[in-house]
Amino acid sequence: MAHQYHPLGFEGSRIAQGYWRLAEWGMSDQELLSFIEQSIAAGITTVDHADIYGDYQCESLFGRALALKPSLRDKLQIITKCGIRLPSKNRPEIASHRYDQSVQHILQSVDNSLQNLKVDHIELLLLHRPSPLMDADHIAEAFEHLHTVGKVRHFGVSNFNPQQFDLLQSRLEMPLLVNQVELSPLELKHFEDGTLEHAQQHAVTPMAWSPFAGGDMFRLEGINPTLFKALTEVSEAHNASLDQIALAWLMRHPSGIAPVIGSGSIERVLSAQQAQSIELSDDQWFAIWVASKGHPVP
Amino acid sequence: MAHQYHPLGFEGSRIAQGYWRLAEWGMSDQELLSFIEQSIAAGITTVDHADIYGDYQCESLFGRALALKPSLRDKLQIITKCGIRLPSKNRPEIASHRYDQSVQHILQSVDNSLQNLKVDHIELLLLHRPSPLMDADHIAEAFEHLHTVGKVRHFGVSNFNPQQFDLLQSRLEMPLLVNQVELSPLELKHFEDGTLEHAQQHAVTPMAWSPFAGGDMFRLEGINPTLFKALTEVSEAHNASLDQIALAWLMRHPSGIAPVIGSGSIERVLSAQQAQSIELSDDQWFAIWVASKGHPVP
Amino acid sequence: MAHQYHPLGFEGSRIAQGYWRLAEWGMSDQELLSFIEQSIAAGITTVDHADIYGDYQCESLFGRALALKPSLRDKLQIITKCGIRLPSKNRPEIASHRYDQSVQHILQSVDNSLQNLKVDHIELLLLHRPSPLMDADHIAEAFEHLHTVGKVRHFGVSNFNPQQFDLLQSRLEMPLLVNQVELSPLELKHFEDGTLEHAQQHAVTPMAWSPFAGGDMFRLEGINPTLFKALTEVSEAHNASLDQIALAWLMRHPSGIAPVIGSGSIERVLSAQQAQSIELSDDQWFAIWVASKGHPVP
Numbered sequence: 001m002a003h004q005y006h007p008l009g010f011e012g013s014r015i016a017q018g019y020w021r022l023a024e025w026g027m028s029d030q031e032l033l034s035f036i037e038q039s040i041a042a043g044i045t046t047v048d049h050a051d052i053y054g055d056y057q058c059e060s061l062f063g064r065a066l067a068l069k070p071s072l073r074d075k076l077q078i079i080t081k082c083g084i085r086l087p088s089k090n091r092p093e094i095a096s097h098r099y100d101q102s103v104q105h106i107l108q109s110v111d112n113s114l115q116n117l118k119v120d121h122i123e124l125l126l127l128h129r130p131s132p133l134m135d136a137d138h139i140a141e142a143f144e145h146l147h148t149v150g151k152v153r154h155f156g157v158s159n160f161n162p163q164q165f166d167l168l169q170s171r172l173e174m175p176l177l178v179n180q181v182e183l184s185p186l187e188l189k190h191f192e193d194g195t196l197e198h199a200q201q202h203a204v205t206p207m208a209w210s211p212f213a214g215g216d217m218f219r220l221e222g223i224n225p226t227l228f229k230a231l232t233e234v235s236e237a238h239n240a241s242l243d244q245i246a247l248a249w250l251m252r253h254p255s256g257i258a259p260v261i262g263s264g265s266i267e268r269v270l271s272a273q274q275a276q277s278i279e280l281s282d283d284q285w286f287a288i289w290v291a292s293k294g295h296p297v298p
Numbered sequence: 299m300a301h302q303y304h305p306l307g308f309e310g311s312r313i314a315q316g317y318w319r320l321a322e323w324g325m326s327d328q329e330l331l332s333f334i335e336q337s338i339a340a341g342i343t344t345v346d347h348a349d350i351y352g353d354y355q356c357e358s359l360f361g362r363a364l365a366l367k368p369s370l371r372d373k374l375q376i377i378t379k380c381g382i383r384l385p386s387k388n389r390p391e392i393a394s395h396r397y398d399q400s401v402q403h404i405l406q407s408v409d410n411s412l413q414n415l416k417v418d419h420i421e422l423l424l425l426h427r428p429s430p431l432m433d434a435d436h437i438a439e440a441f442e443h444l445h446t447v448g449k450v451r452h453f454g455v456s457n458f459n460p461q462q463f464d465l466l467q468s469r470l471e472m473p474l475l476v477n478q479v480e481l482s483p484l485e486l487k488h489f490e491d492g493t494l495e496h497a498q499q500h501a502v503t504p505m506a507w508s509p510f511a512g513g514d515m516f517r518l519e520g521i522n523p524t525l526f527k528a529l530t531e532v533s534e535a536h537n538a539s540l541d542q543i544a545l546a547w548l549m550r551h552p553s554g555i556a557p558v559i560g561s562g563s564i565e566r567v568l569s570a571q572q573a574q575s576i577e578l579s580d581d582q583w584f585a586i587w588v589a590s591k592g593h594p595v596p
Numbered sequence: 597m598a599h600q601y602h603p604l605g606f607e608g609s610r611i612a613q614g615y616w617r618l619a620e621w622g623m624s625d626q627e628l629l630s631f632i633e634q635s636i637a638a639g640i641t642t643v644d645h646a647d648i649y650g651d652y653q654c655e656s657l658f659g660r661a662l663a664l665k666p667s668l669r670d671k672l673q674i675i676t677k678c679g680i681r682l683p684s685k686n687r688p689e690i691a692s693h694r695y696d697q698s699v700q701h702i703l704q705s706v707d708n709s710l711q712n713l714k715v716d717h718i719e720l721l722l723l724h725r726p727s728p729l730m731d732a733d734h735i736a737e738a739f740e741h742l743h744t745v746g747k748v749r750h751f752g753v754s755n756f757n758p759q760q761f762d763l764l765q766s767r768l769e770m771p772l773l774v775n776q777v778e779l780s781p782l783e784l785k786h787f788e789d790g791t792l793e794h795a796q797q798h799a800v801t802p803m804a805w806s807p808f809a810g811g812d813m814f815r816l817e818g819i820n821p822t823l824f825k826a827l828t829e830v831s832e833a834h835n836a837s838l839d840q841i842a843l844a845w846l847m848r849h850p851s852g853i854a855p856v857i858g859s860g861s862i863e864r865v866l867s868a869q870q871a872q873s874i875e876l877s878d879d880q881w882f883a884i885w886v887a888s889k890g891h892p893v894p
Contacts, residue, residue, distance in 0.1 A: 084893075097892050098882035129894060132787050132885060133878065135850035136796060159894070162461065163758065163790035167797040191430050194461035200434060201465040254433035282431065286396035289430060296395050297382075298427060298457070460759065489728050492759035498732060499763040552731035580729065584694035587728060594693050595680075596725060596755070 003258065005205040006177040010124060010154045012046035012077040014251065015272055016207065018262040019047060022061050023054030025264035032065035033072075038266045040075050042273045048180075048207075048260045049117070050081035050128055051109050056090045059116035067118050078117060079178075081128040081158060082109035099131035106142035110151055125152040126180055130164040140171035147174060156180070158209075162198035169202075178205050183257060185227060185246050185292050186213035186220075191253075200255040208250050211259040212243050230291035234284045240275070243268075245288075247275035252285050301556065303503040304475040308422060308452045310344035310375040312549065313570055314505065316560040317345060320359050321352030323562035330363035331370075336564045338373050340571045346478075346505075346558045347415070348379035348426055349407050354388045357414035365416050376415060377476075379426040379456060380407035397429035404440035408449055423450040424478055428462040438469035445472060454478070456507075460496035467500075476503050481555060483525060483544050483590050484511035484518075489551075498553040506548050509557040510541055528589035532582045538573070541566075543586075545573035550583050599854065601801040602773040606720060606750045608642035608673040610847065611868055612803065614858040615643060618657050619650030621860035628661035629668075634862045636671050638869045644776075644803075644856045645713070646677035646724055647705050652686045655712035663714050674713060675774075677724040677754060678705035695727035702738035706747055721748045722776055726760040736767035743770060752776070754805075758794035765798075774801050779853060781823060781842050781888050782809035782816075787849075796851040804846050807855040808839055826887035830880045840867055841884075844874035848881050 003014040017039050027035065039045075049059050059080065066072060083101045085094045110125060125146065127139065146152040156178030157165060169176050179199055181190045183206065190196060190206070199206045212218065220228040220242065228242075235245045250257045261272045290296055301312040315337050325333065337343075347357050357378065364370060381399045383392045412418060423444065425437065444450040454476030455463060467474050477497055479488045481504065488494060488504070497504045510516065518526040518540065526540075533543045548555045559570045588594055599610040613635050623631065635641075645655050655676065662668060679697045681690045706721065721742065723735065742748040752774030753761060765772050775795055777786045779802065786792060786802070795802045808814065816824040816838065824838075831841045846853045857868045876884075886892055 095879050096882065098878060098886075099893060100878060102878075132784075133849065133881060134793075134796075138850075161790070163793040167793045170797050188430075194459070197432075197461040197465045200432075201468050253431065254436075282396060282398060282400075283393050285431060286394065290396075297397060486728075492757070495730075495759040495763040498730075499766050551729065552734075580694060580696060580698075581691050583729060584692065588694075595695060 005258065006154075006175060007203050008175050008177075010077070010177050012123070012258070013044045014258055014276060015044055015247070016046040016048045016079065016258060016260045017044050017269065018209070018260040019049050019058050019062055020053040021262055021264065022058040027264065029061075029065045029068055032061065033068045035264065035266055036062075036065060036072060036076075037069075039269050040072065042270050044269060044273055045075055046077045046079065046258075048079045049113070050084075050126075051113055052081075052084050052086045052128075055088050056086070059113055063116050063118040073119055077123040078119065079124040079126060080110075080113045080117070080122055081126040082106055082113070083128045083131065099129060099133065101127065101131050101134055101139050103138050103142045103145075106139065107145065110146055114151060121151055121153060124154045124156060124178065126156045126158045126178065127160075127168070128158050130157070130160050134164070134167070136168045136171040139168060143172060143174070156204075158207075162194050165198065165204075175202075176204060178207055178258075180207035180209055180260065182210050183208035183250060184211045184213045184217070185231065185249055185288050186216055186224065188289075188292055196253065196255045206255050206257050208257050208259040211246055211250055211261065217243055217246055224292070226294065227288070227291040230287045234280065234288060237284070238278050238280075240278055241271060244271060244275040244278060245280075247272055248278035248280050249285060249288050251276065252280050303556065304452075304473060305501050306473050306475075308375070308475050310421070310556070311342045312556055312574060313342055313545070314344040314346045314377065314556060314558045315342050315567065316507070316558040317347050317356050317360055318351040319560055319562065320356040325562065327359075327363045327366060330359065331366045333562065333564060334360075334363060334370060334374075335367075337567050338370065340568050342567060342571055343373055344375045344377065346377045347411070348382075349411055350379075350382050350384045350426075353386050354384070357411055361414050361416035371417055375421040376417065377422040377424060378411045378415070378420055379424040380404055380411070381426045381429065397427060397431065399425065399429050399432060399437055401436050401440045401443075404437065405443065408444055412449060419449050419451060422452045422454060422476065424454045424456045424476060425458075425466070426456050428455070428458050432462065432465070434466045434469040437466060441470060441472070454502075456505075460492050463496065463502075473500075474502060476505055476556075478505035478507055478558065480508050481506035481548055482509050482511045482515070483529065483547055483586050484514055484522065486587075486590055494551065494553045504553050504555050506555050506557040509544055509548055509559065515541055515544055522590070524592065525586070525589040528585045532578065532586065535582070536576050536578075538576055539569060542569060542573040542576060543578070545570055546576035546578050547583060547586050549574065550578050601854065602750075602771060603799050604771050604773075606673070606773050608719070608854070609640045610854055610872060611640055611843070612642040612644045612675065612854060612856045613640050613865065614805070614856040615645050615654050615658055616649040617858055617860065618654040623860065625657075625661045625664060628657065629664045631860065631862060632658075632661060632668060632672075633665075635865050636668065638866050640865060640869055641671055642673045642675065644675045645709070646680075646722075647709055648677075648680050648682045648724075651684050652682070655709055659712050659714040669715055673719040674715065675720040675722060676706075676709045676713070676718055677722040678702055678709070679724045679727065695725060695729065697723065697727050697730060697735055699734050699738045699741075702735065703741065706742055710747060717747055717749060720750045720752060720774065722752045722754045722774060723756075723764070724754050726753070726756050730760070730763070732764045732767040735764060739768060739770070752800075754803075758790050761794065761800075771798075772800060774803055774854075776803035776805055776856065778806050779804035779846060780807050780809045780813070781827065781845055781884050782812055782820065784885075784888055792849065792851045802851050802853050804853050804855040807842055807846055807857065813839055813842055820888070822890065823884070823887040826883045830876065830884060833880070834874050834876075836871070836874055837867060839864075840871040840874060841876070843868055843871035844876050845881060845884050847872065848876050
């Protein structure tokens with residue numbers, strides 16, 4: 001089930017398990033360990049973190065569970081992110097919500113992540129947001145250092161537009177493998193602003209955050225009845241759930257979208273994983289597109 | 299009067315005769331043959347088709363007329379398009395209006411076009427619309443095959459933005475020669491969104507569809523009195539009609555715009571062809587620009 | 597204090613003195629000479645002109661003052677611009693406000709500028725505005741000629757977007773060094789439309805015109821109280837004026853923004869020059885950004 005994220009490297013699972021709400025799940029370390037094991041057993045081996053998730057606590061919670069069974073480490077591909085500073089009782093030194101993409105911040109953030117996750121390297125580090133104050137040379141210096149010392153294997157970005165991507169890539173020897181952006185049948189913006197064309201051109205994997213539009217997919221009937229009807233018709237044809245169809249719809253795109261799911265329910269995880277076997281016809285794909293746009297294709 | 303559409307090839311006429319309304323003209327095969335002959339005699343040798351024009355009938359009507367005098371074939375450069383599926387009584391197998399840019403669809407569409415037009419090759423094939431589901435590798439595979447077997451000489455696109463163009467070009471050995479987009483004194487969008495700069499940079503010919511804004515040029519006084527006044531002043535200075543000035547205005551652009559006209563009246567065709575000899579001054583060009591924008595240049 | 601505008605050349609002062617309002621200052625030639633000398637003494641050696649400033653009079657006024665002390669010439673780096681035609685009693689041959697970027701116009705405009713400024717070369721010529729009728733080959737021909745004959749040392753543009761920049765650069769052997777655009781804490785547009793990313797990627801210096809938003813910076817309390825408050829807090833922390841903070845904020849950007857100031861008051865000039873020693877913290881930079889945007893960073 002390994003999925004190639006880029007011609008030059010990084011094999012992960014096509015669907016990644018996101019842990020941004022882990023602190024809300026209320027799991028004991030043992031329960032989380034069990035959840036991780038079941039996810040791996042189902043084939044979801046790529047996990048998506050960020051330093052700031054859960055008020056800077058999610059990485060630690062994950063690390064504590066992982067420490068209960070260190071042999072799991074090699075079965076996982078760990079993604080984490082850096083570059084945002086968030087005021088928090090856990091980080092009293094942070095005065096305001098802003099970006100920090102200095103060499104010092106990136107190196108320190110990765111060291112924190114390694115310590116919290118209790119691992120000696122991470123597979124993929126993403127810059128969390130493009131900063132209006134982005135200095136591509138500084139970021140490249142930090143990335144190259146992290147690569148050289150072996151703390152990070154691969155690099156990517158999140159929420160970057162093509163111009164921002166090109167700027168950072170121009171300073172790096174290594175390819176940026178991933179651009180994690182918001183994509184769902186309810187959020188078509190990046191299908192139309194050049195992001196997916198740019199990703200396809202450069203063989204960069206778009207990862208989809210919020211593939212269920214922050215949960216709107218589950219209350220769609222009231223939000224967008226037209227899209228609800230279209231998704232429902234397709235879901236009935238495949239004997240699948242709406243969220244499975246949303247994932248299958250994303251994965252049908254030729255840019256090779258890799259969705260990040262975020263549920264702590266193992267049933268939902270298994271259901272998502274099964275979505276990989278659903279093959280939408282082009283008629284079905286466009287029925288969803290047209291319903292979301294609200295008008296036929298030109 | 300041959301016009302070079304790209305440094306690496308394709309000579310056609312600067313103005314192309316479009317046949318998207320051919321089915322509405324009510325011509326007999328003999329009348330259409332006469333129209334084609336007169337157009338060629340006037341110097342308009344490039345004809346613009348699409349598989350879907352006239353509910354999939356225009357290519358056939360043209361092919362029937364052409365079959366009456368096969369020697370005309372070599373005097374024409376035939377453009378046609380593919381990539382859209384349109385529900386039609388003539389295509390009962392098509393369930394919904396969507397794009398199809400699979401290898402199979404492109405190859406089948408070209409075979410249909412060759413059969414309908416009763417020719418063994420076409421000079422220029424355009425992808426009709428960018429699809430949100432565009433797979434550049436599939437399109438490139440189809441284009442390369444069509445080129446190798448000699449069914450299509452040259453390739454281009456229609457309604458593509460620069461990012462979409464770059465994506466497809468990145469997968470092709472051959473240059474895309476043309477991007478056919480809507481351009482007219484009433485439709486300035488692509489003058490300002492990077493399309494024409496991109497075309498000029500890469501020596502791609504922008505073809506202008508709807509150079510008379512779907513006929514609005516002929517009822518301009520009620521639609522846009524300011525633009526009507528500006529065009530009228532220029533037309534009087536050149537002793538020309540408004541539509542001639544619209545064409546001359548497009549052809550004055552340094553990107554080398556090639557307009558596609560669509561009238562079945564040979565008088566209109568001759569009038570359009572004569573527009574090539576009208577040379578607008580820069581003052582005249584900007585007077586039309588400023589009138590259409592509704593404010594002076596910054 | 598020399599500032600490198602581009603890796604391949606052009607050293608100027610980081611802050612340029614703009615002369616677009618020179619005709620309104622009411623200075624005698626001797627007073628202007630004194631102003632120029634004091635500016636040079638303060639380290640502001642780069643001067644920013646355009647053919648059209650002051651109804652085509654500013655270059656001449658400057659040239660008359662410079663002629664009083666020719667030895668100053670070599671201490672200055674002169675920027676001027678061309679490409680706009682403005683109706684004026686001083687140019688009765690101009691019928692309408694439009695762009696002219698023909699070879700003939702560019703060469704003539706530079707000859708006029710040299711004659712008005714009473715110098716035999718200028719250091720940096722900018723195309724003043726992108727024209728919808730821009731012919732990159734013509735502009736390149738003019739630029740290459742001016743470079744060869746020694747009338748202009750370096751070239752750049754003003755108000756260009758990345759697509760327009762790439763088009764013109766594609767036709768030039770020499771790099772375009774500068775893109776002069778509107779940038780200020782009140783005008784964030786080019787921080788978000790790719791202009792600064794493109795400049796940073798290609799090591800092009802963005803020069804900032806209207807760094808005080810046409811004077812709005814000095815009546816900010818009524819215009820944008822939130823931004824006024826943020827700038828005031830930062831200015832108090834540095835014991836500096838609001839306009840100094842605006843300049844320091846621009847110069848903190850990693851693209852290397854070079855501001856163009858426009859005051860005829862030597863006190864203002866000295867104050868601006870001192871802004872170079874103010875180093876904003878990232879917290880301060882983002883406090884101003886967030887106040888101007890009106891919402892936190894995402």
